Amino acid sequence: MRRRKFLVILLVVAFLVGGVGSVYAALDGNAVMSQYNCTGCHGVSTIKGTDNASTVTKIMDSIAPGGMMANISSVNKLTQAEAQAIADVLFPPTTTACTDYTYSAWSTCDTNGRQTRTQNGYLPANCTGTPSTQPVLTQSCTPSSVACTDYTYSAWSECDTNGQQTRTQNGYLPADCTGTPSTQPVLTQACNYVPPPTTGTMPVPTGAQAFSYQPVNMPVVSDDPAQAKPIGVGPLATGGDTIDLRVDIGPFAGPVDVSLVLYGPAIDSGDLYFIVPGVGLQRLSDAVRDEDRSESDAHEGSHDRERRLRDRVIWKKNVTSVNEEIFMGNVTALPSGLYPLVLNVTSHDNPDNSYRWITYMFIP
């Protein structure tokens, strides 16, 4: 029972929608006028305005509240579309043929003396059809004789973790110039990478882990040892001529010992340098010699000697963080060559557990 009722409603709806659709599709002003019997009460001249648009307005005004036919219920539901259809019978819309095109602006004159534009519309406005002539999309022109001296660029990219940002070259200066500038475009530059703030602490090493990374301008602080880049070498990292060697690491969850090792084959192949408090750079060979000279207990084992030697080359003992500039100067301060840098962080309570970060300075 309910099901049949539903089907009937469905059919009625389908009929109404279909009916409205077809009426709308073929709205004929003459049919509308006879449907409403417009001329049964007055002549066409009563309906007419002075043109198509004013006729629509006149009809709609007459059925609007206060209008002359506002109270004639057989007419006052007339729609705007029906009024338009009637107006189109009384004042058939005039169509004008298109005679010309509208265009984009001309492109700049290329080196072959050609410039182009695109066609984007027709003239006169609201015309129909296509002009009998073809659009003119290219023309010859006189190339500018001004030579290009510079480039235009995209905006710089975000500073990456290596302290570098890039951009792309996308044009030339001055405008409409010809040729290419004598200088190369500058597409990369050094920048100061500011890492997202880290809230946590770096765990004290529980095993031996090593991380190596390409030189960076500023140290990258992170609570994740794999993300941290604790040694920064300054603008040298991105081709600059200033060294700004600094270490920024921590905070650690517990006490650690930190040593910084510089291997300088260009200064002294075969020896390592350590930063030692109060001494500065110290050779490993000197530390070994000093240790040998110090009065040592003849009974102590080699393990103890190793431990005391390690103590001698520790830079920061029993700390939870380091943030220090070590050296600032021009690249000319060092002979050219590759200088590996190693930051060694060991658990203060268990020196066998360490993080080791390895990077380098390259002095051209």
Ligand code: HEC
């Ligand atoms: C039942 C009779 C009746 C029918 C049907 C009728 N009209 Fe009218 N109409 C009038 C009357 C009455 C007036 C008042 C002025 C007059 O008498 O000329 C009027 C006025 C108008 C006016 C305003 C004239 C002016 O001077 O501003 C317009 C426009 C108009 N009718 C359009 C129509 C159209 C379009 C239809 C058909 C869709 C229509 N009428 C159907 C009775 C009718």
